[in-house]
Amino acid sequence: MPELPEVETTRRSIAPHLVGAQIAAVHLGKPLRWPLGCAPEHLVGRCVREVNRRGKYLLIELDAGVLMLHLGMSGSLQLAAQLAPRSTHDHFDLLTSHGTLRLHDPRRFGAVVYVDTLQEPRARKLLDHLGVEPLQAGFEPAGFHRALQHRRSSIKQVLLAGDIVVGVGNIYACEALFMAGIHPSALAHALTRQQVKRLHASIVTVLQRAIDVGGSTLRNFSNAQGQSGHFQQEVMVYARAGQPCRVCQTPIQTLRQGQRSSFFCPRCQRG
């Protein structure tokens, strides 16, 4: 499912082609998570200035207004000069002078939201509560440790909540905790400075590595040229229940936290 590395991989693959493009038409399929927020015709004639990212939101900044895209858990974007006719799960087509950008999303947890500015309430509701970007300077061990001090729930749930640090979904949360040797049930506020330092480094390493290899293809992710990522070949614990830990051979275990599966090695993650 698309987490930060997949969204960033997508951003990088579409941005060079999309910047400068003029919108010719917008076609909508079935309703996505939220309504677009403007009439499709309203967008025609506008030009793409930049393609940015905040957390898991892609921000297509136009000469007037912004399209906020979220890939949910099954969404992917394609960009090509000529695309096949729309099929059942193609729910948003942005036809431009530089090709068509298409959102394919079988489960429709994704969204495309138009706002005039990122300061308006509809945008702020989605972006304001987001934590720091893990691959930018604002994410550092001391601040991370401070933020974790007043969180009573498990570190895994705090990571997924995304209000301290964004972009770490279930796969990368499991992987980062494994790399740091921390049990997913460990209480966030009880982590030592040393543990937080390791976790901080692990998050950065895991996300950066995933971007470097083009994201994960778990749950059918592919970039905008339809290429798959390779991160899933390096997964240490995610979706490996019962299989031997790649470090110590102990069988990987699972547990449920907040309706979500965690995968961990009971021997490597005792912290």
Next chain:
DNA sequence: AGATGTCCCTGGAAGC
């Protein structure tokens, strides 16, 4: 403010 549970959706896997 923080924690917890519910809901949205549908393809694929598992169970009968």
Next chain:
DNA sequence: TGCTTCCAGGGACATC
């Protein structure tokens, strides 16, 4: 073989 049930999960929202 064909049905039903379960599961995957991001994140807004309601509730405590």
